[in-house]
Amino acid sequence: MARLIDWLDERTGLRTLGRVLFLRKIPRGAGWLYTLGFATLFVFLVQVATGTVLALFYAPSPDHAYESVVFIQNTLPFGSVLRGLHHWGASVMIVLVGLHLATVFVLGAYKRPRELTWLAGVVLLLVVIGLGFTEYLLPWDEKAYWATTVGTNMAGTVPGIGATLLRIIRGGAEVGAVTLTRFYGLHILILPGLFALVVAVHFYLVVYLGVSVPPWLWQPRTEELPEDEAARYEGFKRQGRPFWPDLIVEDVIVSLVVFLVLVILAAVAGVPLEARADPAHTSYVPRPEWYFLSLFQLLKYFPGWLEWVGVIGIPLVLVAALFLLPFYDRRPQRRPERRPVALILGTLVILGMAGLTIAAAVTTPPSTAVERGIQLTAGQVVGRSLYLGNCVSCHGDTGQGTKDGPSLAQVGALRDPAFIHRYIEDAKALNAAAKMPEFIPPPGGRAQVLTHEQVEDITQYLLTFR
Amino acid sequence: VRTGDQAVTVFNGRCMHLGCAYSWRTAGSQGEQFVCPCHDGVFALDGTVAGGPPPRPLDTLPVQVDDGTVVITYQDFHLGIPEKTPV
Numbered sequence: 001m002a003r004l005i006d007w008l009d010e011r012t013g014l015r016t017l018g019r020v021l022f023l024r025k026i027p028r029g030a031g032w033l034y035t036l037g038f039a040t041l042f043v044f045l046v047q048v049a050t051g052t053v054l055a056l057f058y059a060p061s062p063d064h065a066y067e068s069v070v071f072i073q074n075t076l077p078f079g080s081v082l083r084g085l086h087h088w089g090a091s092v093m094i095v096l097v098g099l100h101l102a103t104v105f106v107l108g109a110y111k112r113p114r115e116l117t118w119l120a121g122v123v124l125l126l127v128v129i130g131l132g133f134t135e136y137l138l139p140w141d142e143k144a145y146w147a148t149t150v151g152t153n154m155a156g157t158v159p160g161i162g163a164t165l166l167r168i169i170r171g172g173a174e175v176g177a178v179t180l181t182r183f184y185g186l187h188i189l190i191l192p193g194l195f196a197l198v199v200a201v202h203f204y205l206v207v208y209l210g211v212s213v214p215p216w217l218w219q220p221r222t223e224e225l226p227e228d229e230a231a232r233y234e235g236f237k238r239q240g241r242p243f244w245p246d247l248i249v250e251d252v253i254v255s256l257v258v259f260l261v262l263v264i265l266a267a268v269a270g271v272p273l274e275a276r277a278d279p280a281h282t283s284y285v286p287r288p289e290w291y292f293l294s295l296f297q298l299l300k301y302f303p304g305w306l307e308w309v310g311v312i313g314i315p316l317v318l319v320a321a322l323f324l325l326p327f328y329d330r331r332p333q334r335r336p337e338r339r340p341v342a343l344i345l346g347t348l349v350i351l352g353m354a355g356l357t358i359a360a361a362v363t364t365p366p367s368t369a370v371e372r373g374i375q376l377t378a379g380q381v382v383g384r385s386l387y388l389g390n391c392v393s394c395h396g397d398t399g400q401g402t403k404d405g406p407s408l409a410q411v412g413a414l415r416d417p418a419f420i421h422r423y424i425e426d427a428k429a430l431n432a433a434a435k436m437p438e439f440i441p442p443p444g445g446r447a448q449v450l451t452h453e454q455v456e457d458i459t460q461y462l463l464t465f466r
Numbered sequence: 467v468r469t470g471d472q473a474v475t476v477f478n479g480r481c482m483h484l485g486c487a488y489s490w491r492t493a494g495s496q497g498e499q500f501v502c503p504c505h506d507g508v509f510a511l512d513g514t515v516a517g518g519p520p521p522r523p524l525d526t527l528p529v530q531v532d533d534g535t536v537v538i539t540y541q542d543f544h545l546g547i548p549e550k551t552p553v
Contacts, residue, residue, distance in 0.1 A: 146486060150504060153484040157546035173542060173553045282479065282487040285503040300505045304483065304521020307546050 021207065022244035027236035029214040030247065033107070036100040037206070038251035039258050041199065043093045046262065047131075048192065050086040058138070060184040062177050065140035066276045070382055073273055074453070084266025090132055092262055094291045097128050105325075105346055108334030109212040113226075115326035117209065120202040122323050127195045132291060134187040137180055145277035146286035148183070149175050154299075157307040210237060212334075220332035275385035287364050294356035318349065372398075374464050383461030386454050390439070399465045405436065412466035421459045424450075467511060475513070476527045476538050482520040483507045485545050500524070521548045 009015045026034075057076060059068040072079040101121065104110055110118035137148040152175060156166035171178030212218070213236045221229070241247060278284075288296050295315065302310040329342060336343055376384065388397070394405030401407030411420065419430070427434035439450045450458075467475045477500075481488045486504035491497050499516055500509040508517035513524035528539040542553045 150484040150486060153545050156544065157484075162547070163544055280479075280487075282489040284487065286486060296505075299484070300519060302519055304515075304519055304546070305548050307483075307519065307521065 022242075022248075024207065024210070024243050025237045025240045026211060026243055026247050027213045027233065028239040029217045029236070030211055030240065031214075032250060032254070033103050034211055034247075035251045035254040036096055036103055039255045040093065040096040040100055041203075042255040043089055043096060043258060043262075044195065044199070046259070047086060047089045047093065050082050050089065051188065051192075053082055054086055055188055060138070060181050062140055062180060062277075065138065065180060069139045069141075069273060073271075074379055074382075080270065081263075081266050084269075084271045085262055087271040088262050088265040088269070090135060091290070092258060092265075093128055094132065096258070097125050101125060102346075102350075106336050106343070107212065107215055108336070108339065108342075110326045111332065111334060112326070112330070114205070114209055114212060117202060117205040118326050119323065120198050120205065122319070123198050124195060124202060125322075126319070127191050127198065129291075131187060131191050131195070132289060134183045134191065136289070137175070137183045138187065139273060140180065140277050141274040142277055142281065142284050143272075143274050143286065145175060145279060146284055147288050148179065150286060151288070151292075152179070154311045158312050159308050162308075215334035215336065218334060220334060222332060224332075273381060275381055275388075285364075287360075290357065290361075293360040294353040297356040297360035372464070376464065377460065379457045380461045380464060382454075383457035383459070386450065386458050387461055390450065391458070394436070399462075408462060408465050410466060412463040417459050417463060420462055421455055424455050424458060472531050474529060474531060474536060476529045476536075477513055477524040478527055478540075478542065480542070480545065481507050482515075482522050482524060482545060483518070521546060522550060525550055 005014065054072060057068060057072050057079070059065055069083075072083055074080070076082070104118065104121070133151060136151070137144045152166060152169050155169055156162045158165055167173070169179075169182070170176070171182050210233065213233065217236070224232075287293075295310075298310045298314065299307070331339075333339060371384070391405075394402055395408050396402050396405075399408035399411070401409070415423075423430055423434075423436075425440040426438045427436040428438065439455060440452070467477070469475050479487055481502035481504065483502065483505055486502050488500045488502040488507065488509065491499055491501050496508060498511065500511075500513075502508070502518070502520070506518040507520040508515070509520070509524050510516045513526065515523055525541075525543045527541060530537045544551050544553060
């Protein structure tokens with residue numbers, strides 16, 4: 001082993017790299033608040049791993065996207081856990097990026113000489129938001145279609161270039177097949193690639209400059225030469241602990257806790273999949289993911305002709321303010337209690353976003369996966385979609401029955417699942433007087449109408465009629 | 467919307483704000499109006515904006531009633547702007 005490392009070291013400088021990355025000293029005072037960047041990178045790697053497997057089973061076309069996600073969800077071994085990890089990983093990533101940014105902001109760690117580290121970090125935040133937005137469309141369910149319709153129409157309200165921008169984003173006039181492949185490409189190639197590239201820069205700068213000394217230990221001096229400041233920083237570093245084997249333990253512990261939370265969310269909360277996208281559906285109530293709710297709510301307050309202020313104006317001002325922060329806030333003071341203006345402004349932005357998010361949440365009706373007060377499973381949601389497509393004309397939209405078909409109102413209490421399943425497949429075999437068409441033909445029969453899995457999903461949905 | 471014995475007005479089914487599908491409310495505080503579930507856009511029966519952010523009235527579509535058969539020329543227009551310009 002040692003000889004192999006010697007061999008590699010001679011050709012690659014492996015030992016130097018290891019020394020620089022792992023044996024580097026972390027300045028005195030760095031504690032648990034400094035573990036958030038590592039944890040964010042860890043969740044990104046979880047997203048890459050789960051996303052790669054999902055991509056192996058996903059079909060990026062409107063004809064097959066929904067069915068392939070149903071397959072991942074219901075049939076693929078551990079598919080629902082995999083999808084759950086990826087779904088919740090996105091939310092956890094947004095939370096961690098937000099906490100990491102807030103910590104760096106409060107500790108004033110973006111100040112000289114770490115301005116570029118901050119810039120790279122803001123770019124990473126924007127990429128993460130982009131990943132969150134392009135993720136929507138991929139399952140091609142109701143939320144996918146409607147949230148993307150609204151989200152892309154927002155681009156259309158940008159003064160002057162709106163119509164062109166909309167066409168570029170959608171690849172056509174409507175959200176369709178080209179939009180899906182475009183978002184898929186962005187989501188799995190362009191944005192993760194950009195993220196990896198910028199994270200490399202961000203990480204290089206963290207290693208090169210070292211993390212900041214906590215503000216309660218660091219005395220700001222206005223008349224200090226850069227080399228004196230660097231020497232002072234070196235002093236803190238000498239008194240600090242090495243990354244390996246000391247601080248990495250804290251980083252790994254936090255990452256493992258985050259992973260545990262992710263697994264629990266994936267296993268307990270699951271991941272929603274709504275009915276297949278239906279552009280003609282007029283009763284659907286689209287709501288974005290929680291991290292876009294503040295923007296969603298903001299749009300309600302602008303009359304049509306000022307739409308662009310909410311869509312692009314306010315977000316652009318906020319992003320620019322965040323981006324340029326280390327260039328207009330150049331005082332060396334880093335202690336939060338001596339930076340009241342920065343802290344108050346930051347708190348106001350957070351409170352504003354939280355207030356908008358709460359206002360949006362309380363006006364949101366219960367999820368569409370709840371019907372008649374019953375929480376539907378993913379299979380039952382698919383079943384309802386199939387019911388509305390195949391059964392509704394005779395049995396009514398709530399199973400109340402019509403002149404062409406009997407009521408199904410109590411069917412879940414009166415019949416067992418096997419009977420319902422067989423009855424859908426071939427009603428006449430169980431009841432010679434039945435008028436209901438068969439939905440699965442005998443072998444060699446007419447073209448298949450529903451697969452066995454689809455009949456089972458309808459059965460599971462009908463079992464909620466009781 | 468039926469406006470006479472042989473006359474109808476046909477609206478495009480998308481909200482003028484950001485393109486959600488609005489629907490007719492028969493009862494409640496927003497009854498007898500078209501209501502969009504996204505950002506609370508409200509339109510009156512004649513398509514004019516009765517509330518919320520939509521920048522212009524509902525788009526009417528060219529329609530012809532021929533002996534009881536309604537023929538509609540379907541068309542989409544740019545959303546989110548005050549002018550009605552075809553896509």
